[in-house]
Amino acid sequence: MLIIGYGTLARAIIQRVSDKTNTTIDVYNRTKSVVDVDPACNYVPPEKFHRYANVLVALPASAYEGFFRRWAGSFPEDTCFFYCATKIMQTEMRTYVKNKQSATPCKLAGHAEILRVMGEGAFAFENEENRVQFDRWSDGAFQTVSAKEEHVLEGNRVATEESLRALVTIEEKLQQAGVPQLVIESVNASIPGGIAQAHKNDTHGHFAKDILKKWQGDDYDG
Structure with a gap:
């Protein structure tokens, strides 16, 4: 090859x-x-x-x-x-x-x-x-x-778009709250990737578990 x-x-x-x-x-x-x-x-x-x-x-x-x-x-x-x-x-x-x-x-x-x-x-x-x-x-x-290659295209497109949307939203909300730029950069570089890994492995911490419980109510069994 x-x-x-x-x-x-x-x-x-x-x-x-x-x-x-x-x-x-x-x-x-x-x-x-x-x-x-x-x-x-x-x-x-x-x-x-x-x-x-x-x-x-x-x-x-x-x-x-x-x-x-x-x-x-x-x-x-x-x-x-x-x-x-x-x-x-x-x-x-x-x-x-x-x-x-x-x-x-x-x-x-x-x-x-x-x-x-x-x-x-x-x-x-x-x-x-x-x-x-x-x-x-x-x-x-x-x-x-x-x-199918069309499914990979759609998966990558949606995941990229929604990930970017989330990162921009995080940045905007933290800026409005007066959080220092270095802290914003640090959490943006670390937490989304960590959340993705924890979601895959079902190892969420208490912050994430509380949020999922709030979103999903009685359907969440984490």
Whole structure:
């Protein structure tokens, strides 16, 4: 598997697969120098693209068209591209691949930085064979699920929008209460993430439990 890109998601994948498998990962990035200084990476130049029939594209959505227009023809005609950009859909990918090349969604349901730091998040696949192939390559370094790419897009969109809304609301309310900016920044950086983890693991503290009880009344059994 060749990874295209060296952004946050790519680095998260590289780091976790390298740690899990105790091997270096083949990577192409437009800026070679940043890959060269990462001991977990082997830089692969475009003249060697013909060696790879499985390619994981971890570029931002805005970079897809430029990459595929320039390099798709350099890969074998049976190459399978695992594409990760949340906004890129199968219909768009069909305009990028060449000949008998194929493309399969490999979408992260979650946040790339949280995946890198904590391992939280799941890669979603529509094709079970591709999911198993990814699991085998990564040696089970990530949680994987079967889901439509449209559902991942909606999940990520809603979670991002509502999280941003909550953070802005917190900031505005605390500013109105005269809370110092450093305190605001500290609670915004820490508490939402901690609440998310506690909600997942059902380990809420008394503040959160009291709030849930107030919201849910007799239905809450925490």
